[in-house]
Amino acid sequence: MAQRTVTVASASGLHARPAKLFVQAAMNVGVAVTIRAGEKTVPAKSMLGVLSLGAVHGTEVTLEADGPGAEEALDTLAALLSRDLDAEDPAHA
């Protein structure tokens, strides 16, 4: 089981636009990834699941996946979470 623990860097936390970008990326990695915050684990492809984690700026989350491509998929998603996606929003620049 591959695993990455990362701190949510987006100013608005893991909902609104950052959640959308994360879930879109999770759909594209081709591996089933789960994301955990505290006691709660949800599929990374589930927008409702990701929202329900209630992860805010600074929350530590753990990504997990199995099988071929897992390491690469987790690297991609962990890198996304550790960027401030709100700051990259052209509408707010």
Add this chain to the structure above:
Amino acid sequence: MPDTPTQALAGLGVSQGRAAGPVVRMAGPPALPAPRPVTDPGAEAAAVGAALEAVAADLTRRAAAAEGEAAEILEALAMIADDPTLREDAEARARDGLDAAHALDAAFAQHRDALSALGGYLAERAADLDDLKHRAVAFTLGLPMPGLPAPGHPYVLVAEDLSPADTAGLGPDVLALVTERGGPTSHTAILARSRGLPAVVACRGITGVPGGTLVGVDGATGEVAVGLTGEEAELIRERDRAERARLAASQGPGRTADGHPVKLLLNIGSAADLVPDGEGVGLFRTEFLFLDRKQAPPFEEQVAAYAEVLGRAESVIIRTLDAGTDKPLPFLGLPDEPNPALGVRGLRVDRVLDGVLDTQLEAIAAAAKATGAQAWVMAPMVTTVEEAAAFARTARAKGIAKVGLMIEVPAAALRARALLREVDFLSIGTNDLAQYTFAADRQHPALADLLDPRQPALLELIAMCAQAGAEAGKPVGVCGEAAGDPALAPLLVGLGVTSLSMAPVCVPAVREALAGLTLEECRERARAARE
């Protein structure tokens, strides 16, 4: 064209301007029929999947046609409709024997409750789930999907009320908004004003007007003329075009016809809202800095945000954090209250949480020093003279040059004279002052008439504050929605207020309304309104 008599409906005008066009009604949420006996659970599960796919496809198509923030909101909604967990839940319920519509209804309800339970800004997503549920259920029942129509020609949008998801998709074809429900501070009203769209809310009977009927909407008076001829509609449009051209040419400081100055100020939420018009900022809301935080924003980040606005506007009134149990912020960690509007909100948060206000005041003082600007700072939800004195002491000790108070509580308005012995200025928040004066919830759809700012009791309170300001030689402004209404602005000036602070888009119409009347005429209107 037959000469049919026009019929007039009366509502509450909440966003000025005139428009005319055919009515297009927004389909309301579908009624859920009684459960249907299921013979083929597999077919029901397939219908569930098809409905969710259709909703996601429709939203994705709308997102592609929208821009900016609206496109983002619609894309996020499409992704929720596409959610694999939601789909599995709904399909499982169908396989267990529910018909497609009830399976969807139950699955959405479960996720809605989960989000509601998380509270705060996530609870607002619960309304999005209701919206998606209505779309999916309508699809399985073969009904038109609720939500914004796209008739392919300009139209007057008529609805029971509008949700945030509806308003995000509002395209350029919409000429005006008319809703059966809603009040002057409802979502519909605020959005319409920010977009400069004429709007009438609380218009009884409008949803009974058949689609395609030509109507004329006056967003100032609240009158909706039903059954116009094509020529009458064209005349209204011509007048509106002329009026817009006149406003576009409007500039300069606020003055009555006889030269009495009234400062026209802007309500902003961040530096991004600043426009070249207006004579400064009358209300800088600082909540955006505090959204979705586990901890208060760091001192340096606050200094930078305040300095950005202080450095760009000629004068700025900053309101300290206006949150609490009515507008929960995660980092405050306040417990739920049975009656949040009467609970710990605004300045009252300082009673239970040390440090948030102090840090904010220090950051504002540092930003003022760095930019060389003078910081005017006011506290929201002040009730007593003791609270005012304590706030003024703290703010001055931190180096704030001008200290003021928001007047939102009737008790504070009644003691305006004593308050002005403690502080340098007052700013009247008419939305909350109306809510508390008339004991009517701002969001309550059935109480819109009780929130109308033209009511004499509210005008009396505003007059008391203005009078106290005149005696003390200190500014007393209005920064609620009433200040941006060109029909109300002269009345407020007649009551004696010295500045009006409003959404930037409202400035030209208010300036022109004041320029058309002398101070004595404004006073006459105020006298008549208080009788």
